[in-house]
Amino acid sequence: MARHRGRGMAAINYPIGMNLGGxxxxxxxHSNPEGKFTVTLSAIDLGQGMKQVTRQIAxxxxxxxxxxxxxxxxxxxxxxxDMGSFASRGTHRVGNAVAAAAKEARGVMMEAAAEELEVNAxxxxxxxxxxxxxxxxxxxxxxVKDVAVAAQFRQGKTIAGRGIFLIPxxxxxxxxxxxxxxxxxxxACLVADLEVDDETGxxxxxxxxxxxxxxxxxxxxxxxxxxxGGAWMGMSHALFETPExxxxxTAHGPRDFNEYVMPGPGDICPHDIAVLERPAPDGPFGGKGxxxxxANPVLPAVANAIFNAVGVRVDSLPITPEKxxxxxxxxGGARPQGAPGGRR
Amino acid sequence: xxxxxxxxRLNGSDKAVFVDGGENLLNVxxxxxxxxxxxxxxxxxxxxxxTVLVDGEPQLACLTLAETCAGRSVDTALGLSDGPxxxxxxxxxxxxxxxxxxxxxxxxxxxxxALLDRNASPTREEVAEAISGNICRCTGYEPIxxxxxxxxxxxxxxxxxxxxxxxx
Ligand code: FES
Ligand code: FES
Numbered sequence: 201m202a203r204h205r206g207r208g209m210a211a212i213n214y215p216i217g218m219n220l221g222g223x224x225x226x227x228x229x230h231s232n233p234e235g236k237f238t239v240t241l242s243a244i245d246l247g248q249g250m251k252q253v254t255r256q257i258a259x260x261x262x263x264x265x266x267x268x269x270x271x272x273x274x275x276x277x278x279x280x281x282d283m284g285s286f287a288s289r290g291t292h293r294v295g296n297a298v299a300a301a302a303k304e305a306r307g308v309m310m311e312a313a314a315e316e317l318e319v320n321a322x323x324x325x326x327x328x329x330x331x332x333x334x335x336x337x338x339x340x341x342x343x344v345k346d347v348a349v350a351a352q353f354r355q356g357k358t359i360a361g362r363g364i365f366l367i368p369x370x371x372x373x374x375x376x377x378x379x380x381x382x383x384x385x386x387x388a389c390l391v392a393d394l395e396v397d398d399e400t401g402x403x404x405x406x407x408x409x410x411x412x413x414x415x416x417x418x419x420x421x422x423x424x425x426x427x428x429g430g431a432w433m434g435m436s437h438a439l440f441e442t443p444e445x446x447x448x449x450t451a452h453g454p455r456d457f458n459e460y461v462m463p464g465p466g467d468i469c470p471h472d473i474a475v476l477e478r479p480a481p482d483g484p485f486g487g488k489g490x491x492x493x494x495a496n497p498v499l500p501a502v503a504n505a506i507f508n509a510v511g512v513r514v515d516s517l518p519i520t521p522e523k524x525x526x527x528x529x530x531x532g533g534a535r536p537q538g539a540p541g542g543r544r
Numbered sequence: 545x546x547x548x549x550x551x552x553r554l555n556g557s558d559k560a561v562f563v564d565g566g567e568n569l570l571n572v573x574x575x576x577x578x579x580x581x582x583x584x585x586x587x588x589x590x591x592x593x594x595t596v597l598v599d600g601e602p603q604l605a606c607l608t609l610a611e612t613c614a615g616r617s618v619d620t621a622l623g624l625s626d627g628p629x630x631x632x633x634x635x636x637x638x639x640x641x642x643x644x645x646x647x648x649x650x651x652x653x654x655x656x657x658a659l660l661d662r663n664a665s666p667t668r669e670e671v672a673e674a675i676s677g678n679i680c681r682c683t684g685y686e687p688i689x690x691x692x693x694x695x696x697x698x699x700x701x702x703x704x705x706x707x708x709x710x711x712x
Contacts, residue, residue, distance in 0.1 A: 247645030247682050425641040425687060432684025457590035457679060465672040465685035 201399035204536050205406075206509025210500035211389040214493040217289035219381035222369040225289070226280035227297040229258060229305040230360035235330070235348035237262060237305070239271045242279035243294045248491070249422040250290040254298045256418055257484050261302035262309070263326025264344055280362075288491020291418060292384060295484035296365035304361030309344065312351040312359060316342050384480050386488045387413040390431075390497035396509040398534040401521030403506060405435050408471040408498065415480040415488030423490055427473050430494025435469075436462050437495065438502040442518050511535030552613045554579065555623025563610040570594045570605035572613075573620065581622040581650045585679075592678030595651035596620045602658040604677075621650035624657070633657060633695045640691035644682035651678050656692045665696055 217223050228240040239258045245251040251271045259266040276282070282294065306326075313332040314321035317340060325335050326344075333341035351357040370379045390410040396403050408431055417423040440461045444453060454460035479486020499517065507513055511534065512527035528534050547562035554577060561576045570587075573579045573596070585591035587606050594605040597619040624631035633653050636642070643649045652675055659666055659674035666674070671692045672685070680688060 247643075249644070421641055425644065425683070428686050429644060429682045429684040432686070433681070456588060457586055462679065464676050464679075465689060466669070466676060468685050468689075471686075 201397075202534070203395045203397050204509040204534055205393070205395055206505040206507070206537075207391060207393050207539065208501045208504025208506070208508055209389065209391045210497040210504065212387065212493065212497045214288070214386045214388065214491075214496065215382035216287075216292045216384040216386060216488050216491070217367060217382060218287040219367055219370050222366060223283055223289065223293060224364055224366040225282045225293040225297040227254075227294065227301040227363040228280050228360070229262070229298070229301040229363070230358065231305065231309070231344075231348050231351075233348050233352040235264075235268065235343065235345035237264065237269045237302075239269060239298055239301070240279050241271065241273045241294060241298070242276040242282040243285050243290060244273045244276075246285055248285070248290060248426060249419060250285060250294060252422060253291050253418050253487070253489075254294055257295050257298050257487075258302045260485065261299050262306050263328055263332075265328065265330055268330065268344070288386075288489055288493060290491070291415075291487045291489030292480070292483050293365050293367070295418070295487055295489075296482075297363040299363065299484045300365065301361040301363030304363065305359055306361070308351070308357060308361065309347055309359045312355055312357050313342055313347045315355060316347060316350050383482055384415075384488055386415065386490070386493050388493055388497050390501045392498065392501040392505045394502065394505045394509065396506055396524060396534070398510060398528055401523070401525035401528070403439055403502070403519065403521070403524065405439070405469045405502065407469050408435075408501075410471065410497070411474040411476060412490060412493070413476040413478055414490050414493070415483045416477050416486035417475055418485060418487045418489075420475070423475060424473065426490045427475075427494045428471060430490065430492075431471055431498055432463065432468060434495035434498025435502065437517060438499045439463070439518050439520070508537045508539075509534075511537055548611055550611055550614045552615065553617040555619055556617075561610075565611075567610045568606055569596070569598075569603075569608040569610045569613055569618070572610040573605060573618070576610075579620050579622050581620045582654075583647055583650060585647070590679075591648075591651075592655065592675075593648055593651040595654045595678065597654055597658055600658070600661060602655050619654070619657075621653050624653060631657075632699055633660070633692070636691040636695035636698070637688070640687045640694060642683060642687040642691040648678055648680040648682075652680065652688055656688075656695070659692070660696055660699065664699060666692075668693065 231237050255269050255271045259269045310321040310324050323335055324332055326332050330344050331341045351359050370381045372379045393407040394403055394405045480488045514523045545564055550563050551560045559577050573582050582596050582605050583593035585593040589604045589607045595602050596605045599616050633656050655675050655678050671689050
């Protein structure tokens with residue numbers, strides 16, 4: 201009886217967002233009389249960082265400090281409509297809507313500033329630190345705060361903007377079955393190194409090595425955070441988690457965390473990640489976002505690595521020790537597939 | 545049902561509450577005294593989000609009878625910071641991006657505090673062991689372990705500090 205090393209690889213093209221009737225997101229941006237901005241959304245932050253990313257996008261587009269922007273995702277009853285936080289669509293769909301709304305609000309802000317400075321709005325620029333000045337003449341300036349006060353109390357203007365980003369419904373061509381449901385794909389490749397114990401059927405993932413292409417990483421630390429956490433979840437889905445019963449009677453299915461098995465902090469492995477940034481032409485500042493893609497390639501890579509290690513193809517998830525053992529038994533023992541390039 | 549008066553110290557201040565027979569500490573914290581930092585996850589001792597310290601020992605508040613806390617000290621994540629000054633563990637969690645949704649965070653912080661209070665320079669394995677009763681769905685544990693190792697190192701322990709797993 202022995203432990204067999206295996207290496208498996210998987211590459212994916214991952215569509216950002218979905219299209220089952222059109223995929224819109226809306227955003228509203230407005231300033232208060234102090235020149236602080238609120239972005240109102242109905243998409244919510246589940247921990248993936250959408251609030252931070254949309255805050256960065258709004259601040260950058262408005263040309264104001266990030267501390268002066270607040271993102272409010274409080275209430276989908278009163279907020280602008282959004283399809284929601286799923287399908288890895290947050291950065292791309294919501295981010296684009298926020299960029300559009302912030303752009304419109306910036307236009308009003310610049311008009312209001314132009315009126316105060318008695319210049320043409322096209323000659324003005326923001327310094328990103330809370331001021332608006334005449335291009336080439338930084339001393340001819342007014343603070344965003346003073347512009348907001350003037351707009352509110354003298355000019356009677358609302359510094360506000362509306363944004364919508366819509367991927368319209370893609371009709372299916374009845375002749376060919378073709379459709380174009382998505383405009384934007386992210387890509388990844390992941391290699392899993394693991395060990396299979398042919399006596400217990402247990403699989404231990406030893407190392408993951410991956411490359412992700414996800415447009416511009418608008419917040420690189422959060423991208424890393426998602427990729428690390430998502431790979432753990434992919435490993436968990438590949439080898440551990442199932443809401444289905446282990447045996448035919450559903451009553452034997454897991455009912456709680458004692459029975460719903462997941463890898464713990466002692467089961468994690470080193471993960472080398474390379475992030476490749478190729479800004480998407482239709483993404484906000486080129487962003488696509490990682491999202492669900494961070495878990496996906498782990499599953500096929502692990503399945504392939506198990507085949508490489510012991511020569512069995514397990515075609516249902518999760519790949520439990522029981523399934524591995526049954527498959528090894530069915531083929532009369534482990535059949536290591538060897539390593540191209542003489543790795544071992 | 546008769547209620548029992550229970551006095552205990554919560555994050556250093558005295559509390560007096562009436563508890564139902566069999567009522568658990570988590571319920572008393574969240575409903576009785578309004579400390580929402582300990583979370584309600586599974587309610588059966590399997591997820592760790594309700595971890596608090598009772599006389600310095602980590603305990604699952606959902607499985608702790610409130611009456612057994614009479615006269616004892618209970619510490620929750622709410623008491624970690626000193627006014628605006630975050631606890632070194634909180635700072636480390638922030639700097640290492642060790643929270644995404646944050647639901648596990650207060651339980652993780654308290655499990656980590658219990659560890660560092662008795663072992664100032666734990667190994668990675670000891671850190672993993674200390675949080676092995678706490679489930680995190682988001683982070684993959686790696687950033688949490690890195691944060692706890694870093695907090696230990698900055699507190700002056702951490703002779704066993706090792707490189708984190710993930711490199712970008
Ligand atoms: S709520 Fe106490 S362990 Fe889950
Ligand atoms: S950060 Fe979401 S459960 Fe740990």
